[in-house]
Amino acid sequence: MTLNRRQFLRSSGAVALTVAIAAPWRAGNASTSATANAYLRFDASNRITAILPTSEMGQGTHTGQLMILGEELGVEPSSIAVELPIRPSEPYRLFFGQMRSVGSYGIRAWHDPLRKAAAQARSVLLLAASDRWNVPLQELDAVDGHVVHASTNRRLAFGELVEAALALPLPADPPLRPASERRVTGRALRRVDTPAKVDGTAVFGTDVDVPEMLHGAVRMNPVFGGAVSRYDVDSVADLPGVEQVVPVPNGVVVVADTWWRAKQAADALDIEFGETPNDALDSTRLSDAMREGFDGEVPAVIRRGDAESGLQDASRKIEATYEVPFLTHICMEPIVCTAHTRKDHVELWMPTQGQDIIRMTVERVLGFGNEQMTLHTTYLGGGFGRKTHGEIAEQAMLASRAVGRPVKVMWSREDDIQQGYYRPIMMARLRASLNQQGRITAMHAQLSGPQMGQTFEHITVQNNNDMFSVASLIDQPYTENFALDHRHLDVPMPLSPWRAVSSSQNGYFLEAFLDELAHAANQDPVAFRRAHYANHPRHLAVLNRVAEMARWDRPAPAGRYRGVAVVASYGSVVAQVVTLRMVADQPTVEQVHVAIDCGRAINPDSVEAQMRGSVIEGLAVALRHEVPIADGRAQRSNFHDYAPLRIDELPEIEVGIVDTGAPLGGVGEPGIPPVAPALVNAIFQATGERIRRLPLSRARG
């Protein structure tokens, strides 16, 4: 710290408590607990509480965020208690003006605001100690929850300084610790939420238990877009424990004294759904519709350079069409919400990634404003984009209002899979030209399928450019002459971001196609990519690292086949090499090497965990996950027909972290997109087959 007190006060100017908000937790006794800013609260007993802006769903962001706060503040990260705000407000909003845990934002977007919040608090603590001891500010530091004056060997715990410190104006632009003082971030730290997750005490949304609470199970129209035409309450009225049958959009909630009884009654309920316009919807027809979408002129998204004349003039042109299915999220914790709806207030307990979505749902369903809602965000037993939606809150609020007591509504696994918000289907037609040297001279990519952005009111599709459809394709690194088109296809089922969103399919389209281009150019797939990465040092760095890890320069061992893919998404670049062998004509993945450049890795252990988890999920998805539709209904129901990888299918996974000095990138999602293309590219090496449709179980039978 090099600022003296005079400079410090000048830099802080007249701005006082600009970050502080009128948050409800300040209603506590101010003499024992004080809010420094929206993210930090201190009390005289040395307890520090962080009010974190994102939900913990397994990505480890709470730990990473505490590391950022702890480092800047000068306290052990795991000593900081964690809370989430009980309703969304400005300081917690970073995604299109909303509080949401999405977009692999947890660390990369929150690093600077949290670091600054901690620096503000440290600044006034140092200032208070400087006053107390009458020593120059620059001789003080904050270490392990104390302000320390090294030359006189004096220490004061933060708690003893809090009252004086928080009476001072918070600096708008506090000095930040230089990189040379970093002792926490960049080193592996065990997660703060682990102990509660190994002894059964962590509270997930399913584990909420409030006085007088009843339980709800649902019965919904299995056809997307359908409603209820008739149901007979008498058919379940005499079943034990049943309280009420509450109508909700497209179904009912059966409320009983236990979930098991509610579920038995929901299954027994005499209910009719009637005809809907979507009764004949099926996947084959949707595939046909996407293919027909390429007919005629497909609406443009962007034009860069001159793709068309490049493609016309080229000596060699390659074209391929790819397709991906609907996917669902299968969070291990099913969809759940507990609500207590009162006359002019609603209290909610739920695992949500979308606190502002819940606020909007409350307003729509009950007409209540933000201040009439108290929202307790629990741990999420997985999120993956699924838990951003409000339908479960709506069901719980309506059920609670009807019975006048708190109600916990939980979906069964079948409800979860069959009433999902799906990762959209998509078809892509890619064309590219190669010159004599085997360089890509132009590329034209066309998408045909739903524009998910059209289903979100607050995020519009502009000039046919849907950010939920084009990521990792619109910014392809291979040629300056690039055209992208998209034909929107309306589908009646709800759509949702799913881990890595459109990068999950576009990474596959682009990198599977790149392998076809490398083959056409008669070049090694790694060498072919290298030749195109002259202006993409991060791509090159992760490709070189993964090639080294997988010993790509040597031939694969006998009977082993390798595929490579490199995809940039969420501010990070990830390269993967899949090594497999064929057993009875089916691929057995033996090894996956991963190299990621996510900028500086705040918690390398979490980065590694996310890469491993992404590979495991990505393999299950590429190998066998799809939600086919027939008769308007989802044709999957539970883990037997939508099966995640099990422990005996685990390949050996190695993760390398590359730091090229790039800004912080995301980690929760970028590991997904390279898996499928690296896998299908390895299968091409093994069998000569091009897998142009996922999953493999459908493409190969």
Added chain:
Amino acid sequence: MVTFKLNNNPVQVDVDAGTPLLWVLRDSLKKFGTKYGCGRALCGACTVHLDGAPVRACVVPIEAVADRKVTTIEGLGEGGQHPLQAAWIAADVPQCGYCQSGQIMSAAALLASNPDPRDPEIDVAMRGNICRCGTYDRIRRAIKDAGQRMRAGRSGQATAADPRKSRA
């Protein structure tokens, strides 16, 4: 009325015959560490021990539990200090954490019969437990570590320090 022993304490519940043990644990006895994941014995999130053997509580009717011993994650180790829990913390296994009670209960049953399992034996014992976050490699590592702690009989020492404060 059904009587059984839950984590060494006698309990008596008055529930509908046929109610799965899972819902007796969660809704009647408020033991929330045991999770619902599929309801069809496909995922293992609800794994508990019945007379020491791992079972999926979502498909065990309460009558089948009468006069028997049920152990849940809450009763596995005193204060969460079972060697498996210490090993789980050391390896920082969980991501979302929802499946981990079931994983640990399956692992505890494995180690009780085989204190030094190799990967194929771990896979056989653990393949009924889905982890959708993909923590499998750390699960394998933690099971081997716990086996070592148990064999060495020094689990107390190994967990004496707050593991959160040590770096991985």
